[in-house]
Amino acid sequence: MxxxxxxxxxxxxxSMLEARHGLGLYIETETMRLLFDCGPDESFVRNAxxxxxxxxxxxxxxxxxxxxxxxxxxxxxxxxxxHAPIYLLEAAKNKYYSISRSPVFRYxxxxxxxxxxxxERFIFFSASIDVSDSVHLFAVGEYNTFHxxxxxxxxxxxxxxxxxxxFTHELVMAVTEHSINTVFTGCAHSGILNMVHxxxxxxxxxxxxxxxxxxxxxxxxxxxxxxxxxxxxxxxKELDRLGISRVYTGHCTGEEGFRNLQAIxxxxxxxxxxxxxxATA
Numbered sequence: 001m002x003x004x005x006x007x008x009x010x011x012x013x014x015s016m017l018e019a020r021h022g023l024g025l026y027i028e029t030e031t032m033r034l035l036f037d038c039g040p041d042e043s044f045v046r047n048a049x050x051x052x053x054x055x056x057x058x059x060x061x062x063x064x065x066x067x068x069x070x071x072x073x074x075x076x077x078x079x080x081x082x083h084a085p086i087y088l089l090e091a092a093k094n095k096y097y098s099i100s101r102s103p104v105f106r107y108x109x110x111x112x113x114x115x116x117x118x119x120e121r122f123i124f125f126s127a128s129i130d131v132s133d134s135v136h137l138f139a140v141g142e143y144n145t146f147h148x149x150x151x152x153x154x155x156x157x158x159x160x161x162x163x164x165x166x167f168t169h170e171l172v173m174a175v176t177e178h179s180i181n182t183v184f185t186g187c188a189h190s191g192i193l194n195m196v197h198x199x200x201x202x203x204x205x206x207x208x209x210x211x212x213x214x215x216x217x218x219x220x221x222x223x224x225x226x227x228x229x230x231x232x233x234x235x236x237k238e239l240d241r242l243g244i245s246r247v248y249t250g251h252c253t254g255e256e257g258f259r260n261l262q263a264i265x266x267x268x269x270x271x272x273x274x275x276x277x278x279a280t281a
Contacts, residue, residue, distance in 0.1 A: 001177055002028040003212065005276040006047045007039030007073070008250050017050055017275045018043040022069035023186060023214060023251045026051075029175055032059040032132055035084075036173060036184050036213075038073035045076050047274060055080040060131050063110075064186025064213070065170035066092035071110045078118055087137055090124045091169035095157040100220040105155065105162060128202065136174045138198050140167070145193035146235055148216040150226045154189070165189070174199045174208075181206050182280045185213035187252045192216075192235060196242055210246040210280045211239070212272075217257030225256035232257055236264035246280070248272055 007024035011017050022039040026048065035058050038044050048055050058081055063071045066088070074086070096109040115122060123129070128138045154165040172195040173184040183199050185192065192215045199208055215235070219226035239247070247265055249258060250272030262269050270278070 001030070001175060001182060001280045003248075003278055003280065004051055004053060005272050005274055006044040006051070006053070007037075008272045008274045008276070010250070010273045011275060012273060015275055017047045019274045020069075022072070023064075024070075024073065025184070025212070026053050026058075027175070029132075029134055030177060031134065033057055034059065034131070034135065035061045035077070037062070037064050037070040037186055038077055040069045040072035042073055042076035044073045045080055051275065051277075056082075058084045060084050060135075061086045062131065062137060062171070062173055063088040063092065064173070064184070065167065065189065066094065066096055066110050067108050067187070068110065069108075070186050074114055075111060078114070078121070084121075085123045086118075086121055087123050087125070087129065087131060089139060089169050089171050090126045093124070094169065096165060096169070097155045097157065097162065098153055098220070099155070100150075100153045108154075134176045136176065136203065137171050138174070138202050140170055140172055140190035140194050141198045141201065143194050143197040145191050145197065146231070147191045148189060148226065150216070150218070150220050151189055153220055172198055174203060176203065176206055178281065179206060180209040180281060182210040182212060183208050185211070185215070187214045187216045189216055193238055196239065196244070200242070207243050209244070210248070211244055212248045212280075214251035214253050215249055215257065215261075216252040218252050218254035220252075223254065225254060225260070227257070229260050232260035233264065236261045240264055248278060
């Protein structure tokens with residue numbers, strides 16, 4: 001499987017690509033081309049063009065959750081691609097807000113007009129769905145494990161009231177190739193261990209080799225580490241115990257979170273950045 005990072009918070013020095021707060025990954029499996037999230041705006045299209053990736057050939061899009069920094073580029077995608085379906089959880093239709101910058105509720109959800117304008121392109125599901133024989137999507141289960149502290153700044157609107165976001169709009173994706181799974185997360189608001197346990201429960205006969213995506217270890221208000229180093233060490237040790245061999249992470253993991261995970265994973269962990277290409281086993 002080949003992966004190219006079309007959108008991430010950072011770029012290497014001297015790069016002509018565009019960094020954005022968000023995440024967007026282009027994935028080539030043995031049978032299809034996928035887009036896993038598409039960043040906050042149309043910049044992922046320009047980055048894809050610079051990387052010689054043709055967005056019009058994408059077969060399907062998976063939206064990890066209903067936040068703009070992962071799905072804000074959808075309108076630009078529709079302008080470039082006239083056929084690929086968009087997979088997302090039913091709860092992604094709801095409205096989501098943040099108070100990370102001030103006590104005022106700031107809308108951070110998707111452009112809901114798209115649901116009507118491109119109704120035939122959206123595939124909503126509530127528990128699980130297969131995009132192909134090798135690409136599997138799951139709503140995240142609860143296994144009484146870690147949840148990010150700064151989820152507390154995020155809300156959803158229900159019947160005119162603001163309630164804490166329960167992240168029922170967040171999915172986890174597993175791609176099965178060569179008898180192993182590669183697991184993709186957007187932000188892991190549901191807890192990275194809950195995501196891993198979900199895949200292990202749903203596909204028990206196939207081990208998880210690689211994790212790719214954000215772990216939400218950051219304080220979204222200050223952009224510093226939002227968890228204690230001890231908590232991050234525990235997460236890394238547990239992921240290692242569960243058999244994770246490789247990790248590619250960035251976006252909401254944060255630089256300090258990455259360094260703390262690296263203390264356990266060493267050379268087996270790599271940072272995502274806009275333009276990074278890599279292949280999984």
